[in-house]
Amino acid sequence: MNEPSITYCDPEACVAAGCVPTVCTGAGVPSNHVLFERSRRAIPGGVNSSIRAFKAVGGEPYVVARAEGATITDVEGTTYLDLVQSYGAVILGHAHPAITSAVSAAVGDGTSYGAPTPREMKLAEAIGARVPSCERVRLMNSGTEATSTAVRLARGVTGRDRIVTFAGNFHGATDALLVAGGSGVATLGLPGTAGVPDGAVAATIVAPYNEVPELDERVAAVIVEPIAANMGVVAPAPGFLAGLRAECDRVGALLIFDEVITGFRVGVGGAQAKYDVRPDLTCFGKVIGGGLPIGAVGGRVELMEHLSPLGPVFHAGTLAGNPIATAAGLAALDQLTPDVYIELMARARHLAATLRDACSSAGFVASFPVVGTLVGIVCGDHAGTVRNFDDAKRTDERAYAAFFQAMLAAGVAMAPGAYEAIFVGLAHTDTVLAAIADAAFEAASTVVAAASTEPGSTTLAP
Numbered sequence: 224m225n226e227p228s229i230t231y232c233d234p235e236a237c238v239a240a241g242c243v244p245t246v247c248t249g250a251g252v253p254s255n256h257v258l259f260e261r262s263r264r265a266i267p268g269g270v271n272s273s274i275r276a277f278k279a280v281g282g283e284p285y286v287v288a289r290a291e292g293a294t295i296t297d298v299e300g301t302t303y304l305d306l307v308q309s310y311g312a313v314i315l316g317h318a319h320p321a322i323t324s325a326v327s328a329a330v331g332d333g334t335s336y337g338a339p340t341p342r343e344m345k346l347a348e349a350i351g352a353r354v355p356s357c358e359r360v361r362l363m364n365s366g367t368e369a370t371s372t373a374v375r376l377a378r379g380v381t382g383r384d385r386i387v388t389f390a391g392n393f394h395g396a397t398d399a400l401l402v403a404g405g406s407g408v409a410t411l412g413l414p415g416t417a418g419v420p421d422g423a424v425a426a427t428i429v430a431p432y433n434e435v436p437e438l439d440e441r442v443a444a445v446i447v448e449p450i451a452a453n454m455g456v457v458a459p460a461p462g463f464l465a466g467l468r469a470e471c472d473r474v475g476a477l478l479i480f481d482e483v484i485t486g487f488r489v490g491v492g493g494a495q496a497k498y499d500v501r502p503d504l505t506c507f508g509k510v511i512g513g514g515l516p517i518g519a520v521g522g523r524v525e526l527m528e529h530l531s532p533l534g535p536v537f538h539a540g541t542l543a544g545n546p547i548a549t550a551a552g553l554a555a556l557d558q559l560t561p562d563v564y565i566e567l568m569a570r571a572r573h574l575a576a577t578l579r580d581a582c583s584s585a586g587f588v589a590s591f592p593v594v595g596t597l598v599g600i601v602c603g604d605h606a607g608t609v610r611n612f613d614d615a616k617r618t619d620e621r622a623y624a625a626f627f628q629a630m631l632a633a634g635v636a637m638a639p640g641a642y643e644a645i646f647v648g649l650a651h652t653d654t655v656l657a658a659i660a661d662a663a664f665e666a667a668s669t670v671v672a673a674a675s676t677e678p679g680s681t682t683l684a685p
């Protein structure tokens with residue numbers, strides 16, 4: 224790893240403020256705490272995405288100065304092995320040379336034009352070439368925009384209102400889909416969210432994950448995470464996705480796969496290739512932007528042509544198909560050959576096995592389900608049987624919070640919420656995975672030692 228670069232925003236002010244000289248933040252502040260306090264005065268809760276606030280695990284977030292490969296370094300100069308990887312947006316590792324050079328090369332040509340560009344065309348082609356259900360691809364700015372556009376498109380195409388979603392799936396901050404969601408909605412214990420009028424969710428039907436609901440002709444679309452990765456990591460039960468396909472076909476509803484996490488993470492063709500089920504529409508985000516803001520909707524020509532300007536379903540965006548994000552996305556997809564996924568699957572299995580061993584040797588009860596390249600964590604003695612959100616919610620959130628804090632103290636950054644996935648990428652080499660396993664043993668032992676004084680704790684092995 225290179226030494227962190229020294230970049231003083233204002234040498235005198237920074238030094239006077241006591242900034243750690245190795246990783247000057249550019250903000251002239253001396254510590255995570257001081258910077259976060261300052262953020263709180265400028266940004267609600269100090270964060271721009273709720274999950275980052277550590278509300279579920281306690282304490283305050285580390286404030287990141289830089290990241291490279293598998294590591295992330297805070298403004299105080301503390302470096303962690305990172306299992307968050309921007310919640311799955313980063314798959315090659317932080318600051319991968321393929322991404323940084325593509326971005327550097329692109330940025331000199333201007334950062335946004337409001338006109339078509341060659342790179343957005345190439346990225347749409349690259350997605351279509353790898354995911355055959357995506358005959359046309361519309362690029363946008365986030366996964367949230369992708370799911371809201373897909374829902375609008377499905378309603379526009381079918382002339383129907385109803386949307387079926389699954390408890391514990393998360394589709395971003397899309398009003399119609401913010402019901403019984405996973406990820407931050409689950410972490411913060413919210414049944415939904417204030418500010419969404421009843422009307423926005425009146426046509427949303429929530430079904431249990433892994434059960435094929437009976438639909439009728441009022442349903443415009445079923446939207447599903449084909450591998451659930453926002454209530455831990457939950458595999459689709461055999462026949463679930465094919466059953467959804469058949470049920471949608473029976474009533475003329477569209478099947479939308481939300482592959483914002485799984486797209487280009489579980490394999491070249493995403494979850495739809497892994498399970499051999501073809502959706503009508505697919506939502507993407509995260510990996511296709513190489514760590515820059517992006518989203519996309521893909522689908523069959525005759526559906527996608529309902530989008531404006533060809534059709535009546537409106538979609539537009541000032542920064543949609545952004546030239547820097549598309550440069551990064553193309554660079555990422557270039558690296559992601561089928562062999563890479565074989566390697567990532569091996570690493571995911573290896574990480575889960577070593578975490579399992581480390582926790583069980585320390586007497587900490589947790590399971591680490593693996594689906595393809597995705598790893599989850601379930602704490603407590605209900606582990607191992609998760610098929611849906613009700614099962615997932617039996618995870619011991621307090622045990623996770625304790626494990627999270629102990630892992631952080633041992634030098635490993637996990638997501639500050641019990642329902643997030645553990646993201647393994649190309650930067651997680653055997654050496655890194657071994658270091659994570661050692662940290663996990665230390666962390667699990669710390670949690671067990673603390674829990675042994677708490678009667679009735681389920682985090683201890685019997």
Ligand SMILES: Cc1ncc(COP(=O)(O)O)c(C=O)c1O
Pocket residue numbers: 310364365366367368370393394395396406448453481482483484508509517518
């Ligand atoms: C499955 C899924 N869909 C949609 C989204 C929303 O994507 P974004 O955060 O880019 O808006 C997320 C975010 O984590 C997600 O996990």
